[in-house]
Amino acid sequence: MTTVGHFINGEHIADTARCQDVFNPATGGISKQVALASKATVQQAIDAAQAAYPAWRNTPPLKRASIMFKYKELLEANAEKIVAAITEEHGKVLNDAHGEFIRGVEVVEYACGAPELLKGEHSKNVGPAIDSWSEFQPLGVVAGITPFNFPAMVPMWMFPMAIVCGNTFILKPSERDPSCAILLAELLKEAGLPDGVFNVVNGDKEAVDSLLEAPEVHAVSFVGSTPIAEYIYNKGNSAGKRVQALGGAKNHAIVMPDADLDNAVNALMGAAYGSCGERCMAISVAVAVGNDTADTLVAKLKEQLETLKVGPGTDNSNDMGPLITKQHFEKVKGYVDAGEAAGATLVADGRGLVVEGHENGYFLGGTLFDHVSTDMSIYTDEIFGPVLCVVRVENMQEAMDLIDAHEFGNGTCIFTRDGEAARYFTDNIKVGMVGVNVPLPVPVACHSFGGWKRSLFGDLHAYGPDAVRFYTKRKTVTQRWPSGGVRETAQFSFPSNQ
Ligand code: NAD
Numbered sequence: 001m002t003t004v005g006h007f008i009n010g011e012h013i014a015d016t017a018r019c020q021d022v023f024n025p026a027t028g029g030i031s032k033q034v035a036l037a038s039k040a041t042v043q044q045a046i047d048a049a050q051a052a053y054p055a056w057r058n059t060p061p062l063k064r065a066s067i068m069f070k071y072k073e074l075l076e077a078n079a080e081k082i083v084a085a086i087t088e089e090h091g092k093v094l095n096d097a098h099g100e101f102i103r104g105v106e107v108v109e110y111a112c113g114a115p116e117l118l119k120g121e122h123s124k125n126v127g128p129a130i131d132s133w134s135e136f137q138p139l140g141v142v143a144g145i146t147p148f149n150f151p152a153m154v155p156m157w158m159f160p161m162a163i164v165c166g167n168t169f170i171l172k173p174s175e176r177d178p179s180c181a182i183l184l185a186e187l188l189k190e191a192g193l194p195d196g197v198f199n200v201v202n203g204d205k206e207a208v209d210s211l212l213e214a215p216e217v218h219a220v221s222f223v224g225s226t227p228i229a230e231y232i233y234n235k236g237n238s239a240g241k242r243v244q245a246l247g248g249a250k251n252h253a254i255v256m257p258d259a260d261l262d263n264a265v266n267a268l269m270g271a272a273y274g275s276c277g278e279r280c281m282a283i284s285v286a287v288a289v290g291n292d293t294a295d296t297l298v299a300k301l302k303e304q305l306e307t308l309k310v311g312p313g314t315d316n317s318n319d320m321g322p323l324i325t326k327q328h329f330e331k332v333k334g335y336v337d338a339g340e341a342a343g344a345t346l347v348a349d350g351r352g353l354v355v356e357g358h359e360n361g362y363f364l365g366g367t368l369f370d371h372v373s374t375d376m377s378i379y380t381d382e383i384f385g386p387v388l389c390v391v392r393v394e395n396m397q398e399a400m401d402l403i404d405a406h407e408f409g410n411g412t413c414i415f416t417r418d419g420e421a422a423r424y425f426t427d428n429i430k431v432g433m434v435g436v437n438v439p440l441p442v443p444v445a446c447h448s449f450g451g452w453k454r455s456l457f458g459d460l461h462a463y464g465p466d467a468v469r470f471y472t473k474r475k476t477v478t479q480r481w482p483s484g485g486v487r488e489t490a491q492f493s494f495p496s497n498q
Pocket residue numbers: 145146147148149150154172173174175203204205208209223224225226228229246247248249279280382384410451455
């Protein structure tokens with residue numbers, strides 16, 4: 001059986017003393033094993049990244065960018081292989097895997113603008129014959145720790161930007177779908193990236209803690225669940241590192257009485273059930289304003305759920321694949337049980353779904369609850385599965401108050417035809433990414449991605465302009481070259497231009 005190892009200093013490294021099974025979620029079978037890095041292996045990666053840093057730091061941004069241009073070409077040429085690896089280990093439908101891959105490639109494209117992004121700021125004559133400039137210097141060795149649900153896109157949110165900024169990088173991908181990261185690393189080497197600039201250590205808590213404890217690692221980007229994000233943020237900060245830790249979500253969509261309901265229903269179907277609900281931007285709560293809106297919305301969602309096609313991700317005609325693991329499947333099913341027991345109306349029940357030929361796969365059908373109240377666990381918790389809750393409210397302010405009161409603030413959206421309502425909503429809602437008739441308002445690569453409240457620990461968002469700030473340190477230089485033999489006398493008052 002294949003064991004997915006590590007990629008350190010341009011080479012495949014085994015370190016298979018501790019391993020874990022990797023499953024094919026569509027069959028429930030073990031497809032391979034993943035090596036779990038020891039502290040010593042993580043140190044090997046840190047040493048390689050440290051050794052590569054001085055030369056990489058001094059490599060001109062234009063040269064770094066030209067490697068990214070080549071990388072983009074290679075990614076596109078190898079898309080099919082990468083996408084197939086995502087589907088095999090994650091389970092999502094191939095077209096959807098291709099979608100996440102492209103969103104990752106878009107960050108690579110943005111990183112190709114490194115010379116522009118890093119050119120700094122210059123002010124001539126800030127004082128008599130004094131010039132000043134700010135430049136953005138790399139941090140050194142930095143690390144990224146990523147979740148299972150986007151094995152290509154989320155690592156690509158991080159390393160292209162970190163690398164073009166002049167840092168060297170260690171990626172610790174999810175142990176549940178580890179192969180994609182190794183493919184991404186091999187292609188970087190092929191693109192001409194010097195050995196040691198990008199390294200992958202597969203592993204679990206031991207690898208993560210080793211990175212957090214290492215004084216040579218200057219910054220950590222994390223994406224995953226909120227309890228782990230908070231742990232990473234606190235532990236990394238107390239070790240003196242810069243940390244951005246993106247956490248979980250419970251994204252609400254408000255459906256106003258004036259919305260184009262057919263459009264809203266189509267959008268909600270994709271946003272709630274696409275990728276089996278395993279997206280941090282998935283809509284998991286629809287807040288219907290008014291009972292008439294709710295009745296029509298629920299009826300239309302129910303109708304569409306009857307035709308939702310669930311099956312293996314290798315078949316592009318399926319709308320939705322399986323959940324990631326047996327444990328996660330049981331957890332999501334447990335939430336459906338809890339919602340029913342708490343008295344929510346179960347309009348569509350995905351439990352008991354059997355996919356012919358894939359009886360041991362982790363398939364759960366699309367599930368819809370109506371009359372959900374805010375004290376139910378299906379409302380309070382991130383379920384991360386194909387479960388959509390409908391909450392009924394009387395007006396838009398009540399809907400917004402619900403969203404603002406929730407512990408998470410990743411994404412949200414409003415379906416309406418009223419521009420004034422939409423503007424009020426975007427201006428006032430306490431959420432980091434907001435859509436108007438756009439259910440998954442994932443920012444494009446030239447903006448930055450991040451939630452508010454307990455969906456993000458740290459200040460700077462992922463990729464886009466914030467990534468340049470996160471992966472660099474500002475240095476401001478003030479310079480004077482005395483000329484004409486003129487020397488200043490000692491000045492004891494604070495210098496000013498007055
Ligand atoms: P997770 O928190 O279980 O794992 C994320 C990473 O942390 C993995 O690499 C894992 O190995 C590591 N990890 C897990 N437990 C650890 C521990 N005790 N100590 C140290 N490291 C540990 O998350 P997941 O299940 O892989 O991903 C799903 C979660 O990620 C969801 O909550 C989802 O909302 C969130 N997510 C958020 C965003 C975002 O941008 N906010 C994007 C994608 C996913």
